[in-house]
Amino acid sequence: MLKKKYTIADIATMAGVSKGTVDRVIHKRGKVSKKAHEKITKILKEIDYQPNLVARNLKKNKTYRLLVLIPDPEKDPYWAPCLEGINTASQEFQAFGVMIETFLFDPSSTRSFNARSKEVLKNKPDGVVFVPLFYKESLTFTEYCKKNSITLATFNSSINSNNARSFIGQDLHKSGRVAGGLLHMLLPGKKHLAVVHMDEIYQNAIHMQEKEKGFRDYFDGLEQKHQIITHKIPEKDIRKIRKSVRGFLETYPEVSGVFVTTSKAYLLAEALPETDTRIRLVGYDLIEKNLECLDSGHIDFLIHQNPRQQAYLGVSYLSEYFAFDKKIPDNKLLPIDIITAENYTHYLE
Amino acid sequence: MLKKKYTIADIATMAGVSKGTVDRVIHKRGKVSKKAHEKITKILKEIDYQPNLVARNLKKNKTYRLLVLIPDPEKDPYWAPCLEGINTASQEFQAFGVMIETFLFDPSSTRSFNARSKEVLKNKPDGVVFVPLFYKESLTFTEYCKKNSITLATFNSSINSNNARSFIGQDLHKSGRVAGGLLHMLLPGKKHLAVVHMDEIYQNAIHMQEKEKGFRDYFDGLEQKHQIITHKIPEKDIRKIRKSVRGFLETYPEVSGVFVTTSKAYLLAEALPETDTRIRLVGYDLIEKNLECLDSGHIDFLIHQNPRQQAYLGVSYLSEYFAFDKKIPDNKLLPIDIITAENYTHYLE
């Protein structure tokens, strides 16, 4: 179990050569005779040589510059936990020469994204972790990074680009299914449900669709058929939202459960008529206003996308890649956490 | 932001002394004049000196022996994920000289625990991570470790001993509350519920009680009062369990929701009469048989105690303590994950 730790010097002795030659074999630097090469390779395999990462790291003594490009939590509180996750990772890896800096952009402005991403590139980083909110702009960005061999990881949103090494996030389709399962449990027998997309901007469009698909998928798999209405509320003003909700309820008085595909479920809860208690609500994200609604019973379940962990993992993966040559996982799908009024505290940390 | 990394040599130059003197100040080895001490201390503070952990680790070049003492997954599948967690941590930290070995004991036998814990001690480890299933025996164990300055961490179960540095687990009372909240949501208006303790051995007694307390606590906080029955099934044989369940249902035909405080909810599900669908079931732990019951709809919710993560963190905390002098957190309470048929896959990893 506890196998001996071999050093390059050990191997050199075993092979009857000098450590320089062993080093050349390990790093494929060539200039090694066939005979020596074979002998050393064989020994390396036999003892399953693992280089001492500590010594390697010390010798290289390089500092890596890792930049993070995410939406500004001031503009959307959903992103606030990301900063904590980044900080945690930053503290862990600065001892290994990974220097981390964060750049914030306005999630409602492609212009802001472009400006900040340019700044990031001007810094000539070794790696970038970012949230590709805007599809086209993100593609341009990843392409540039590929060309300048800047290692990339994305989280929260995915883009179909093979220029980015790693994606960390959630299976949105499945999370829609989870929401379906929850509403189904809350409302056995009830057959009228609704999917509500609440978002003043439309960059979330693909996400919301994916969630809706999963939701419908769940009910399609059931024997009993359900009526599922889709309703969009692309407003920001609370009065307009109220109006939209009122209209929605009047048109479909039989709807008893609603799945809100964004973090704005609290807006729906607030906009419901005081007297109305027949609506069961499932939404996303542990932002403060949603938690208040959990406590007051206006929202039944929230799905946690764990932005903190997403950011933490994104930064960690790249840091471990730089510091220890660790492989970066292609895809990391986080669990779909189900949150109620009783268990949310532990997810806030 | 990116502050310069100072080395001991840098500080020595700044203070006009040699690196030996700086070293003595840093490690409080004494034999330093008051004047030099003051000067160096001041500089250390000013630049917020952080030693290069990589270099320190390399120099020490020590291997630490970390042993893990947990129940045998062969005897109870609940513990199987722990081995994965331990392996993951082991791979991560062996590069830093932390050698990890696992010892398994029979969770139904104090004798087995004693025998294995003796073996552990015979190995003279630097640290031990263990599950203190048996109270008295665990206290003796921790005491011995304290005396021989073996660093300890516990997970899953806690013992009130200040000889153990760290506990990783769940707030059982809260998890009972969560179960209460879930059953309440599933059964609005229904007022008859039951807590069932299923366990052939009684070492879990305190855990089960704690969970029941939380469960009752939740319903005590509601306006509408509920009838909650407690039922114990200390059997192992499936026929005896069937009989016990039948008796229970006959005595309390109005019960519509059951909270099973152990990982044996599947036994209850199996023992229910085929025709009976009125019982909503909430249990614990993602063991295979429970998952099958989730899929078939016989169990509605499971609470995940995340044994994998518990073991992983236990090992990681001690490893980081040994390798990097990192402080060990006293208490780490993991989130109370709510599991349905739709989201369990992501928790299995």
Added chain:
DNA sequence: TATATATTTGTGTTCGAGCACACTTTTTTT
């Protein structure tokens, strides 16, 4: 004042990997 003793300070080596450079051996060219 000279010598012994205690206190303080400096120097040099080590950990393992990486890499530059010097050195040796083999092969090619004239």
Added chain:
DNA sequence: AAAAAAAGTGTGCTCGAACACAAATATATA
């Protein structure tokens, strides 16, 4: 066969912290 080029090999220094030991300085004793 001698010289030049190429291929292969070995040596020694570096990264930063830790620590043993030597050296220098200060204080106490005869």
